[in-house]
Amino acid sequence: MDNRFDKAVEEIRKGNKFLVVSHVSPEGDAVGSLLGVALALRSIGKDATAYLEDPVPELFKFLPGADTVVHSLDGAGPFDATFAVDCGQRERLGKGFVDLKHPGTVVNIDHHATNDRFGDVNVIVPDASAAGELVYDLCKAAGIPINKDIAVNLYVAIHTDTGSFRYSSATPESFIKAGELVRLGAEPWEISRRVYENHPARKYKLLGMVLSTLEIIEAANGAAGTNNVPKIATLVVTKEMFRQTGAEKDQADGFVNYARGIEGVEVGVLFREAGPDEYKVSMRSKGDIDVAAISQDFGGGGHRNAAGFTVKGSLDEIKGRVVAIVKERMYAAERS
Ligand SMILES: [Mn+2]
Structure with missing residues (x-):
């Protein structure tokens, strides 16, 4: 039984209004993990604000939920809890978050070995190839079904952070989860076309x-x-x-x-x-x-x-x- 997420799951159960954040200069894992958590929370009727200090990169605008990302937290909150994904340091979440008065319990979910454990709850798993893998585990631990939109986001997170499964960080777990995400509706070629065959001149x-x-x-x-x-x-x-x-x-x-x-x-x-x-x-x-x-x-x-x-x-x-x-x-x- 995976109990690494017990405290995070408890926050999901007892809260209603959540903030989800990731790092400045976001890449595939940041955006995919952020939206994965936000869509998972919304799918069970919770309110989830997805925040990135910087714009969603053009390549990732096709991700389901990308159009709901906000870039200012002025007047936002108070939140019951904040989920920070794929980010090793609080400052890298951007000024809007650092200045936020009421983030609630900060749940820090990350795979960077250099993570400084800035959260109230910290789930740091350096063996995970991507934060997206941890969001997958969080969904399972919380009993939240991974729908197609969540699957696309998490597939992109894992696919991009493993360099299309080329890096040594890609473990059997990464492949198994990616396979499961394909079963749940993520389409490899459709996603590859969008992410890798779609660059501006x-x-x-x-x-x-x-x-x-x-x-x-x-x-x-x-x-x-x-x-x-x-x-x-x-x-x-x-x-x-x-x-x-x-x-x-x-x-x-x-x-x-x-x-x-x-x-x-x-x-x-x-x-x-x-x-x-x-x-x-x-x-x-x-x-x-x-x-x-x-x-x-x-x-x-x-x-x-x-x-x-x-x-x-x-x-x-x-x-x-x-x-x-x-x-x-x-x-x-x-x-x-
Ligand atoms: Mn990452």
Whole structure:
């Protein structure tokens, strides 16, 4: 019997008015998990407000319930409880939530190992591939039937956070749940068409510019006779590139994977200009380098193979620091 959700289920039973929130710069797992919880609560006659500080990315606007997401909490509440999904830190839920006077009991449901347990109730399961898996478990624990609309949201959450089931985070459980969600009405090709075969041309124009910034740095430590020197690949996206192409900032999400995807590259890094002398850094690793640990040193977080942070400084300075730390970790990994 799954009792990890006992307290969360108790909140659902006794409450009537709920808030559901997820992180700023939302991606598939954030939006899918958020809407999964909101639709589940609504399906049993509860009132659920779904809040995201930032807009729902264009690609995810087709998700059932996406048109009900609000972006302001002015005058909202009081709530009996708030469900926060896929978010490791309270601040990442956005200012609207942080300033909210009466969120009620905060139930923090997440799979980031770096989660700081900011909730009154915390269900943190780092082994889950996506928060969407935990929402699936929550529905089961609460006895809420997963209808087609919920299934589509949770399928997208799991599908996107596992990189279409390619990452090591994809467990037998992930496949079993995804299979069950397909049985419940999620249509793989229909969803893939919407999420992966539906990009605006300006995104590809932006990608072209970003790929032209590619740098490959060899992290050689002088060890003789080694042919497979680990490499670091970096990409840069500037405000000027967004301006020239008309692309929105979330359209660079995922570009970092092109850096990691190169033969011999162990760590891919994307530097996105976020403000004057401020960069959002996304890191992806292929092997043993723990980019979540590196990101935490910079005040960020994430998963072992996918993490990020925001940092102040000039591009050259930030790049220098990040590359130096990654090299250090690569040498350490080689020695151990
Ligand atoms: Mn996630």
